[in-house]
Amino acid sequence: MLLSDQAGQAAATKIPRPATLRESVIEAIQELIVSGQLKPGQHLVESELAELLGVSRQPVREALQQLSGEGWVDLFPGQGAFVHVPTVEEADQLLAVRTLLETESARLAAKQAGEDGVKRLRALCARGIAAVEADDVDSAVATNSELHALVTALSGNKVLSELASQVARRVRWYHTPVARQRGMASWEEHTSLIDAIEAGDERRAAKIMREHTEHTRASYMAQREQEPVQPAPKPVRRRRTRQPG
Amino acid sequence: MLLSDQAGQAAATKIPRPATLRESVIEAIQELIVSGQLKPGQHLVESELAELLGVSRQPVREALQQLSGEGWVDLFPGQGAFVHVPTVEEADQLLAVRTLLETESARLAAKQAGEDGVKRLRALCARGIAAVEADDVDSAVATNSELHALVTALSGNKVLSELASQVARRVRWYHTPVARQRGMASWEEHTSLIDAIEAGDERRAAKIMREHTEHTRASYMAQREQEPVQPAPKPVRRRRTRQPG
DNA sequence: GGACGGTATGCTGTAGGCAGTCGACGAAAA
DNA sequence: TTTTCGTCGACTGCCTACAGCATACCGTCC
Numbered sequence: 001m002l003l004s005d006q007a008g009q010a011a012a013t014k015i016p017r018p019a020t021l022r023e024s025v026i027e028a029i030q031e032l033i034v035s036g037q038l039k040p041g042q043h044l045v046e047s048e049l050a051e052l053l054g055v056s057r058q059p060v061r062e063a064l065q066q067l068s069g070e071g072w073v074d075l076f077p078g079q080g081a082f083v084h085v086p087t088v089e090e091a092d093q094l095l096a097v098r099t100l101l102e103t104e105s106a107r108l109a110a111k112q113a114g115e116d117g118v119k120r121l122r123a124l125c126a127r128g129i130a131a132v133e134a135d136d137v138d139s140a141v142a143t144n145s146e147l148h149a150l151v152t153a154l155s156g157n158k159v160l161s162e163l164a165s166q167v168a169r170r171v172r173w174y175h176t177p178v179a180r181q182r183g184m185a186s187w188e189e190h191t192s193l194i195d196a197i198e199a200g201d202e203r204r205a206a207k208i209m210r211e212h213t214e215h216t217r218a219s220y221m222a223q224r225e226q227e228p229v230q231p232a233p234k235p236v237r238r239r240r241t242r243q244p245g
Numbered sequence: 246m247l248l249s250d251q252a253g254q255a256a257a258t259k260i261p262r263p264a265t266l267r268e269s270v271i272e273a274i275q276e277l278i279v280s281g282q283l284k285p286g287q288h289l290v291e292s293e294l295a296e297l298l299g300v301s302r303q304p305v306r307e308a309l310q311q312l313s314g315e316g317w318v319d320l321f322p323g324q325g326a327f328v329h330v331p332t333v334e335e336a337d338q339l340l341a342v343r344t345l346l347e348t349e350s351a352r353l354a355a356k357q358a359g360e361d362g363v364k365r366l367r368a369l370c371a372r373g374i375a376a377v378e379a380d381d382v383d384s385a386v387a388t389n390s391e392l393h394a395l396v397t398a399l400s401g402n403k404v405l406s407e408l409a410s411q412v413a414r415r416v417r418w419y420h421t422p423v424a425r426q427r428g429m430a431s432w433e434e435h436t437s438l439i440d441a442i443e444a445g446d447e448r449r450a451a452k453i454m455r456e457h458t459e460h461t462r463a464s465y466m467a468q469r470e471q472e473p474v475q476p477a478p479k480p481v482r483r484r485r486t487r488q489p490g
Numbered sequence: 491g492g493a494c495g496g497t498a499t500g501c502t503g504t505a506g507g508c509a510g511t512c513g514a515c516g517a518a519a520a
Numbered sequence: 521t522t523t524t525c526g527t528c529g530a531c532t533g534c535c536t537a538c539a540g541c542a543t544a545c546c547g548t549c550c
Contacts, residue, residue, distance in 0.1 A: 077268075093405065
């Protein structure tokens, strides 16, 4: 067998490159933010993060800058990095943008998704439903993301799908602590979405996706009504609080 | 007069912060790319750029990473940075995304732009038309960008406008050498767009913006037909060609 | 003649270090 | 008591230095 043949095979499990430290640090910090260990507005001191993660400041700096570009942290020249403070207003706008991007993705996907694509969608959907039935929330959320990502990928527009995935990541952060709602209803919508895509019905696919993401948005806003925003942790530079003792 | 009063005034000419080196480097490299001094596919050696710009490698590295996030360069771990090679296909996709974002922006702007906003739009439009009549292409292009940026800003959705401006920057690169077409026609479309926004007619504003950006896209693709793509400068790592002498 | 392995050389990725700068705190003056 | 100025501490921004790696070159073997 020629190597080129092997290379041609789909997803030959790309060699698990020992990612650069920077990438690892990015993921680590994202994880810290999403999990709430780093709180919104908190001052991220490079040297502390470096020590915490066991690396030098340089990879941390680079990671922070990339994270700034993706909206996770805010960078103030000369002052450092602060975990971004997501306002309700911004979350709403973000969700609106997501709706826009994903609706268009769904339309394009309906236009030109092949059999194979639909098959993969169905597989994911089945997995998601199974997860919900098993009450495995984490798995359900992850599968949900995968499904949406696949829809955008099937749109055939790489620029669009990249943008959408970036937006989706932020959405997940804002809305993860709130999300654990809408279990099965969401997956029923997914199913009819896939039906529309399979039928090549652009209008219907777009409509379903729009309503689907709007439902998410509504549920987010409703939830926010209940637990109001945290009391504005104004992002000031934190003075090193000298630990007594 | 209290300071807070002064601060309240619009655009009190923000103190010309001596930007960080990183930011200066970013702009410098963007300029080098747009102006064609750095060619698509070219290997960007950090130390060379550093020397060229008279700084150390660190700010250059950070700049390259940010530029990577914005799609100007591609970063291959362990291999370095290469100027992104824009394919026709990608440009098409990018223009499609721009159409999507700007159409929605126009719709929202029509929904909620105030008098003041419309006034500023008119002013920009006048400036653009004057530039075209004076055959000042650069100024016309710049004003065009400003106008589109203002429309997205008037949408009231910051996330949307940021995304749109990012996309617009890339579009400008791809399409600047091609753009110098469609002079006055474009500005007539702008005028009717502003009319629609002033009238608060969401549908019409969206429609006009969609057609407007689609015209741009069509003119881009047409132009590309004529001058075919550069012969695939495959992005290989450049071995330092030892200068004889 | 072509393929293979060894070697050399840039380049990247990372670390550590120094100067500049910003904010906070405390003392002095109003 | 409130405001202002000076000082101090800490952090960022940048530079320099080193180790590891990836590629290209080149001699050797098949």
